[in-house]
Amino acid sequence: MKNATSRFKATVTSPLGTLLLAASTQGLAGVWFSNQRHRPSEGLIHSWPTDASNPVLQATAQQLSRYWEGGLNRFDLPLDLSDGTLFQQSVWSALCAIPPGQTLRYGELASQIGRPAAVRAVGTAIGRNPLSIVVPCHRVVGADGSLTGYAGGLDRKAALLRLEQGGGLFSPPSPCHPA
Known part of the structure; x- marks a missing residue:
């Protein structure tokens, strides 16, 4: 830092x-x-x-x-991203453009910042995001749409996406099926 x-x-x-x-x-x-x-x-x-x-x-x-509480889906705060490199800052800024409740693949994000061959570097920058939740790195998924790589843990990533998609933070309990 x-x-x-x-x-x-x-x-x-x-x-x-x-x-x-x-x-x-x-x-x-x-x-x-x-x-x-x-x-x-x-x-x-x-x-x-x-x-x-x-x-x-x-x-x-x-x-x-x-x-x-589900009453806010975009943060309105002054951000200080100065601890990151210019490349990291460009990735972190692009994350803020992903709409709440939606996801984007790492490759799509790399293309959006004009660096389509830099998928791994984009993933590394996302992993170093110092502003969890506020700069929504949890909205980025693997090439096949699976949940991958969240520095706060995949269980939290899944919960954040459920919350933003209107499903609440935690998975509902499995219904009982009588034998």
Whole structure:
């Protein structure tokens, strides 16, 4: 993380686990699940002061709450993507254009950013997305439409897609079929 020293943090609970939020003076810089891959080191996180009164962190917490309730499908927050390379930033920006409840294949996203041969690099950039949920990397699926590669876990990816498609976060219980 290039600019990670100038951060403020807060944590919020969600139906899918605790989320760490980070903001810079430019905007929201991080949303990570507690056991998410590519999360900043604990030492770095510890160095950030907690600031639950930060306006960006407060707005993020409020919008996430509405998202979990099914009342919000697009976030309206200032984003700070400056920790990524220009390529990563282009991928992360393209993710924001995927409509809620819809999915896009990695190859389609690579083509959309003008790099059709860079499918693996697109996948790597998506995996390094520091703004889970807000920059919707969970909306990208494999070439065959299957759920693949989510740094927060495939169970969370499936739940986020169900929520956005109007089905709620968790799978309904299987109906009993008498023998």
